[in-house]
Amino acid sequence: MIQTLPLxxxxxxxxxxxxxxxxxxxxxxxxxxxxxxxxxxGDVYALYGVxxxxxxxxxxxxxxxxxxxxxxxxxxxxADGDVLASAVCCPS
Numbered sequence: 001m002i003q004t005l006p007l008x009x010x011x012x013x014x015x016x017x018x019x020x021x022x023x024x025x026x027x028x029x030x031x032x033x034x035x036x037x038x039x040x041x042g043d044v045y046a047l048y049g050v051x052x053x054x055x056x057x058x059x060x061x062x063x064x065x066x067x068x069x070x071x072x073x074x075x076x077x078x079a080d081g082d083v084l085a086s087a088v089c090c091p092s
Contacts, residue, residue: 005046007031008075008086017052018065028054034072042079047072 014021019029029052036046051070061067072090077083 005044005075005077005081006083007048008083009050009073010086010088013050013071013073013088016064017067017069019052028052043084044077044079044081046075046077048075049073 009019009021013019020027023029029050032049032051034047034049036044038044049070049072051068053068054066057066057068059068069091071088073086073088075083075086
């Protein structure tokens, strides 16, 4: 059976960058799955990348609400697919 896992974007990340979760990827932000691994106890770890690139926004833009960004997110799921923990790391 195929199981899908919910993507956990930390609220602080969404609020800081004003990510519109209803916007299509063509509006500049997106998510990419890099890797997953399973632990012997059934937990699953997933590494995601979340990014935003908006045409016309300068590379040095200091306002996080419109600035381009890129982060890696590590999420731990239970064997049932519930989010147990999530951490943002490695800003670009």
